[in-house]
Amino acid sequence: MITFLWVFQTVVAQKTTPTIQCSNLVVTNTTGTSATISWQSGDGLYSTVFIRKGTSTSPNAIPLDNVNYVPNSFFGSGDQIGTSGWYCVADTRSNNSLRINDLTPETTYQVQVFASNYYISSNHTFYLRTINSGNSVTLTTPKKSNVATLSNLSSSDGTLDPVFSSETTDYKVRVSNEVSSIKVTPVATNANAAIKVNGLTEYSGIPSDRIDLIEGENTIGIEVTAEDGTVKKYSISVFRFLPQPTIQARDLNFTNTTATGTTLNWTNGNGKGRIVFMREGANSGSAPVPDNIYFAENKVFGLGDQIGTTGWYAICKINTDNKIEITGLTTGKTYQAIVMEFNGFPDYPSYLTTTSTGNPAAVTTISNIASLSNLSCSVGTLDPFFSSETKDYKARVSNEVSSITVTPVATNANATIKVNEVAVVSGSPSQKIDLVAGASTVVKIEVTSQDGTVKTYTVTVEKSSLGVVNNKIEGFVVYPNPVQHGKVYIETKSTFIKDIKIFDVSGKKVLSVQTTDREVNIGDLQKGVYIMKVNQDGAESTEKLVVQ
Template sequence: MVNPRKLKILLAASVIGLGTVSYIPHTYAESQTKVQTALEENLLSKLEMKGLQLDQAFSPDVKAYSVTVDNEVQEINLLLKSNHSGSQITVNGKPVGNGTYGTYSLKTGENIFIITVQDGTGASGTYKLTVTRKQNGNNLLKHIRLSNGVLSPSFSSSITSYNIEGLKDKTKLKLVPTAAVTTSTIKVNNKSVSNNGITVDIPAGESDIRITVTAENGKTKTYTLHVKRSASNDPSPAKSNPGTGATKKPAAGSSSGTGIANNQKGSQAVSGQKTTTGTTEQTTTSTEQKTTKAMLFSLSVSTGTWDSSFVKDEFTYHIAVTKGTKKVTISPVAAYSSSTIKIEGDTKKTIQLEADNKTVVSVVVKYSDDDRKTYVLVFDRKSS
């Protein structure tokens, strides 16, 4: 027979034991599972850039990444992926494909991409990618244009020292230097230069013009133009009078008893002396060659093979072109900016080739009414 006192103690222990057990409703456990699943679905499973490496290995739980690229890198290809096919991924508020590459342009400096992942339930997952594009280090010039004179040697971005020839008595000179890239700035003699160039004073004697190019990253390069100008205007050379055989005789009563005769014969100068009764007469034959300014500094064509390299004082060239060539663009540059150039009597540079296999084109350079030269280009079209 069970002792009543022991039975009461057993029942009390059973009641106390039941009180220590927690009851978890089924609906609560199910909601917790959904929250955990939503958190997992609102994470990226992959974040990578083609050809570039992040500052740290990607992990879905790490929300911030960065990378630094050279200035030459103008865009990135970014791959973003979520393991949940229903998730929507956006970059800076714009939807992107899940698991496909997207292309994004870069500006110089910091480029920030905010990436969100959202499946429509719960809080979205957010990642931050910072791409830093280095500043441009190009401090080269593309070309230098002058209002007067020409550069010697011909301009090249890698050459930093030049002479300016042909200025003579010019007291001012306009320069239009152009940088190789738009991010650079230019100063001429420490003065900023606009796209229209700058005009500088040319003092008498020898002087230098310094063109300083500063790259976006602060690196500089200086081009120096050496200038020489006479203190006064150059005298005009005396004009020759070829073939006249004019003779100047001494005036009557002259004590010198000498006369001078000028006569041009070819390109040679001959001096002689002959004696007559009571008079000594000296005869001089000379040639004075006039210096032309009607020259080309350079001459090029859009297509064809030249028979020889262009030289400014050679005036005839043969250029071979292919059978199908119908038009050619000719690009002449005068040695002196005040010269005018006409191609076949016109200012148009593109010409139509003749139907036959040979086309002769004239390029006339005119510096003044009595100073002009004609360059002749013979285009030979191949028959096959």
């Protein structure tokens, strides 16, 4: 009996208590209901963690040797040291950190970690019960968070509209018809908030399970619950577009085109509807590619929504018809139009953006411009000077002139011109117009635009002997000559316009000016000898001019 006792005591003595205690306890990530404890292990085979509700002045934990305390990381669920309030939350061999759960908000706790040895063969446990610096540690849980917001929200396909903000709860996402399911990734502002997506629990920052999408509108609900029970709900409306049409509208043509409008006609494709876009200008070489979004249309060109900054404006959306009247165009301008088939709804269309036969097509509006850009006479000078807006002129010629021609130039190339009822090509001289001796001759120039607008100019040609001696200008004097300071003066008795032309010795015209003034600026001429010809009131004089 004595021998057996000695042997037992020897075995127990060989399996002894650790000598180095666990130390450096640190508390992190404390919330209203949980906290993380980490420590530096001692020299025991195990680290046994106890926690109790109370301050650091509470009695230390005193675990009993040869008692195996069953741990549970949820406070109050593990074994207690007697009735001391110290509960075992961990008995770990390899880890040196632990997340403790089920704590009470706004409550102080004391934590201690003991180095321990446990021997399975003999079922003995030994605890090092001495407490050193850094063991124990106190933690106080804060008030339960009431933060039930998300700090981020994203989808696996499409883009949130508007851009995510914690305070914005409703979003839209558009996806193509090829996308049949989607994931969302919610991120909680507070890590302890709970998240549900369509009623299923999800984890912050981790994509949800795939959510099947039907064609059309789908609603995804995200519910965030704070620690204190506060709830905030977010919603994503996901629109899955219908498939694109497969046959594009074709054979665009224009009828009833005027100066400011036209009627566009076409053959429909196989979409549920179609949209018309128009831009000013010739063929751009490529068709526009609009996003699958709503475009506000307007039959007045330029007032509908534009595709980006391309100049393509939405004119109208039509379900069954195949023509549209367009207004607000500019006279004499070329425009392009394109008709796109779409499926879906006006707010969520799926456009077919390919081109087809006769689509796009161009049209040029009819001009209503019935003006001249220039008008001149073969003899004499117009008085006043020509201006497109001035319709009535006079021209004086000498008695020796028996006929003249006029050369009208149309502002718009599509306008037609008649001189005294005879058609004339723009920029070409008219037929000869006989002048009546001793009387005035009225030349009528009629300009007709494409749309029928008419504007009439007149030139009253008068024969006169006044101011002419042998067809020379009466009182014609040029001074100073030689010219030294870049200015020359021309005196005559007539007050009519002087048509002045200066030629160099090779016959090249170097200056042309019409004026009623005496002073003529020739400062740009180089030094040399020139010939000056002056026409006034049907007479002409010539002067040799020396520039020094």
